[in-house]
Amino acid sequence: MSDFPFADRLSTLPPYLFAAIDKAKAAVKARGVDIISLGIGDPDLPTPDFIIEALHEAAKKPVNHQYPSYIGMLEFRQAVADWYKERFTVGLDPESEIVTLIGSKEGIAHFPLAFINPGDMALVCTPNYPVYNVATNFAGGEVEYVPLVDGNDFLPDLDAISEESWKRAKMIFINYPNNPTAATAGPEFYAKLIAKARESDTIVLHDAAYTEIYYDAADKPASILEFEGGKDVAIEFHSLSKTYNMTGWRIGMAVGNPSLVKGLGKIKENCDSGAFQAVQEAGVAALKKGEPFAEQFRAIYKDRRDTVIAALQKIGIECRVPKASFYIWAKVPHGFSSTDFCTNVLEKTGVVITPGNGFGKPGEGYFRISLTVPSDRLEEAVSRISKL
Incomplete structure (x- = not known):
C-alpha cells in the first residue's frame, strides 16, 4: 500500500x-x-438529566434531522444573548454578534483562517492551550510567545511586549481563567489590554471556557466584553462543556465584535454544516435552567x-x-x-x-x-x- x-x-x-x-x-x-x-480536563460528573431529556425530545423532531444553519439556530443564539446579559451584564445582538460552534476548540481553530494572512503575526500567551499556536501556523501566520510567570500572577506583561510587536500583531490570544495555570484576570488587566489593542488595532481572542468554574462568589471571573471598549476589539469563545459537563456534546459559542463574528461565520460556511439542532435545543435548556x-x-x-x-x-x-x-x-x-x-x-x-x-x-x-x-x-x- x-x-x-x-x-x-x-x-x-x-x-x-x-x-x-x-x-x-x-x-x-x-x-x-x-x-x-x-x-x-474532562469532567467525570454526568450531564444533568434535564439536558439529556431535552436532547431526547429534540431528536424526535424531523426538522432537526436536516442540515442546520451554519451560524446556529436563532433560538440558541438568543439563549446565549440572554445568558450573557444575566451573567455578565453584556448586551449582545443574536443576529450579528453570536455564532454557534461545534465546541469552542473548533471555533478557535478556525478563527485565524478568517484574519491571519501568510506572514502575519499573532501573540500567544504561554503556557497555553496548544490550539492557539497551531491554528495560527495553519493559517500561515507566525507566533510570538508572551511568557506567563508566577512573578506576574501568570498574567502577560503587556508593557514588556515591544511597540513593534504590538504594531505587527494581528491578534493576541488570552485565556482566563487560565488553562493550565488556573490564574484569573481582573478589571485592571482587561482595561489595559483593551487600551493596548485599540491603540495597535490588534484583535483580542479571549478563550473564556472556564468562567463558570469558580469557588467563591466574590471571585466570579469576568468577560472581556464587560469592560469599556471590549466589543471594539474582542471576540470571546465560550462553551457548555465545562459548565454543564457536556464535553462530548460539542456545543459552544463565539460572541463579540460583529466583524470578527462575521469573519468566523464565513469560514464555518465553507468548513462545516453547523451543530446538530437537537444538541442546540438541549443547549438552550442548559443555558436557561442550568445554573x-x-x-x-x-x-x-x-x-x-x-x-x-x-x-x-x-x-x-x-x-x-x-x-x-x-x-x-x-x-x-x-x-x-x-x-x-x-x-x-x-x-x-x-x-x-x-x-x-x-x-x-x-x-x-x-x-x-x-x-x-x-x-x-x-x-x-x-x-x-x-x-x-
Whole structure:
C-alpha cells in the first residue's frame, strides 16, 4: 500500500500532548497497574438529566434531522444573548454578534483562517492551550510567545511586549481563567489590554471556557466584553462543556465584535454544516435552567481542590490555591524536570499528571493536576506520589 507524504504544514506540528500521555498510560496499564488519570480536563460528573431529556425530545423532531444553519439556530443564539446579559451584564445582538460552534476548540481553530494572512503575526500567551499556536501556523501566520510567570500572577506583561510587536500583531490570544495555570484576570488587566489593542488595532481572542468554574462568589471571573471598549476589539469563545459537563456534546459559542463574528461565520460556511439542532435545543435548556446544577458542580470541585491542596502541602509540593478552573498548577520537586517527574510518577505509581512544559517553555518546572476524578481517588493519587 502506498505511503503518501503529509502536507508540509503537518511537519510543523508538535506532538499532541495528550496523545503522547495516552500512549504512555496504555503501556503502564498493560502491566496491570491501576491508573488514576489526572491528565486531561474532562469532567467525570454526568450531564444533568434535564439536558439529556431535552436532547431526547429534540431528536424526535424531523426538522432537526436536516442540515442546520451554519451560524446556529436563532433560538440558541438568543439563549446565549440572554445568558450573557444575566451573567455578565453584556448586551449582545443574536443576529450579528453570536455564532454557534461545534465546541469552542473548533471555533478557535478556525478563527485565524478568517484574519491571519501568510506572514502575519499573532501573540500567544504561554503556557497555553496548544490550539492557539497551531491554528495560527495553519493559517500561515507566525507566533510570538508572551511568557506567563508566577512573578506576574501568570498574567502577560503587556508593557514588556515591544511597540513593534504590538504594531505587527494581528491578534493576541488570552485565556482566563487560565488553562493550565488556573490564574484569573481582573478589571485592571482587561482595561489595559483593551487600551493596548485599540491603540495597535490588534484583535483580542479571549478563550473564556472556564468562567463558570469558580469557588467563591466574590471571585466570579469576568468577560472581556464587560469592560469599556471590549466589543471594539474582542471576540470571546465560550462553551457548555465545562459548565454543564457536556464535553462530548460539542456545543459552544463565539460572541463579540460583529466583524470578527462575521469573519468566523464565513469560514464555518465553507468548513462545516453547523451543530446538530437537537444538541442546540438541549443547549438552550442548559443555558436557561442550568445554573443550580452549575452551582452544585462548583461545590464538588471546591471540595476536590481543597483535598488536593492540603495533600500536596503535606508532602511539601508548592502550589497556588486556584480561584477558578478545575486545575492545580504545582511546582515539581527539586532535582526533576517536568517531563522526568511526570514520567516517574506514571511509571511508579500509575498516576497520570501533565508536565507543564507540554504547554510551552515557561511551563517547565511545573505540572498540572485535573480535578476531574472523585475526591477519594485524588487522595489516593497524592498518597501514591508521596511515597516516591
